[in-house]
Amino acid sequence: MHVALVGAGAIGTILGALLAKAGNDITLVDAYSDHVDAINKNGVRLIGYLDETIPVKAVLPQDMSGQYDLIIHLTKQTVLKRSLEQCLEYMHDETVVLCLQNGIPEELAASVVGADRVMGGTVSFPATFVEPGCSELTCPAELLGINFGRLDGEITPKVTEIQKLIETAMPAHVTTNLIGKRYQKLTDNSVFSALPTALNCAIEPVLNDRFAMEVIAHLGREAGMVIKALGVTPEEAFGLNPTFENVNFDNEEQLTHVIEEFWTPIYSPYKSQIGSMLQDIRNEKLCEVDFINGKFIEKGEELGMDLPYMNKVADIIRKLQIKELPLESAWDNLALFKELKRITL
Structure with missing residues (x-):
């Protein structure tokens, strides 16, 4: 799958780096230019309960190109609508948007990209953004994980495909009770x-x-x-x-x-x-x-x-x-x- 992770803050940087380490085709997208530059120059540096540096591709939102099969969204809800609208041109008919930010963003996402495209979920690990290119995992690595699913609770082949992708980096549990x-x-x-x-x-x-x-x-x-x-x-x-x-x-x-x-x-x-x-x-x-x-x-x-x-x-x-x-x-x-x-x- 061709994957974009939009909003590479503390948690997104860790998730994106671990997905890249597992060999997935993923691009980190973030509006913080110093962060993007540091990642492209030196890779993502993980500290805390992880200690490694991982090469990852990163771009600014205006430098996105092509179309993605999966767009993982971790932007703040304060800018979510605008960010989703900007991503529309990089989506094809089967593109899935996976919302992992805080709150309950799925209804807003559905209003922009269509309900059938939207999945939502939560991450089970905390992290701290340290400096451009560096994120700290602040809990034991065995607590890494994601819970996600569709609002209608259906486990579709696409859900299973995304679960397998995430599980290359960390445990992924599919929920039939997203709300x-x-x-x-x-x-x-x-x-x-x-x-x-x-x-x-x-x-x-x-x-x-x-x-x-x-x-x-x-x-x-x-x-x-x-x-x-x-x-x-x-x-x-x-x-x-x-x-x-x-x-x-x-x-x-x-x-x-x-x-x-x-x-x-x-x-x-x-x-x-x-x-x-x-x-x-x-x-x-x-x-x-x-x-x-x-x-x-x-x-x-x-x-x-x-x-x-x-x-x-x-x-x-x-x-x-x-x-x-x-x-x-x-x-x-x-x-x-x-x-x-x-x-x-």
Whole structure:
């Protein structure tokens, strides 16, 4: 298959490099010219839990050419529509677009390229963009993997073909419950990416602070409430299955149980992770909070639900993004949740 990976950030760089290493015909496409130049000159340098340099072809979006059988999309949702529109001329009738970014982008993708072309999925590994041409894997390599499928759940020959391609680089699981997988990942990002972003830290300081973990539990509970009300059955990944039964609590004893027996064991292996939203803010870019926590807030409003923790963490992240709150003292933002705790427990 002739493959393009559009949006070669931290995760896309790792995925693209490993697919290239396996001998696949893949081109990385990214708008960051220094990154593209570094890849073409020196290859992709992988550090952290991987340590190797892999030759890969990279181009700027305006330098794409020909037509691709598969376009893997990892651009931010803030630019997804425009990026998909730019890719239309490089697609033929059978081209598949595989959306692997955060949030729930499949409906937008379908509106641009047609529903039957679209597959979606989630990656199971975190990564940090270090510098042009270099990406850091921040979890053990055995956790590398992708879950993907079609919105209608059908396992077509094309799905199987793409699964085989991805499995040349890392495990690939085909789901017949893509929306359930999406809401599982959305919970992951809305909880353990969002709060560390609001506090400008990796996961470990949150795991080590009791009150921060109480906020985590409240965020998870609100996500579970929405998921249940929508009638979605989340699909488990790396131990996270955010059913309301798993994340609910009504008193301090149950809160402690949820923290110690559910959230802490799941995220301890990822303690060095820096969330993509925080990476964007540190790099003075717009992050995807409106497509992550904002998606739960949007659905909560439609359902008539009050989601004070989701709204508070999203508000903090937006203020950090426009420098209304200082990033250097962001840990102090944890105190902004204390009034919410008094209201809800």
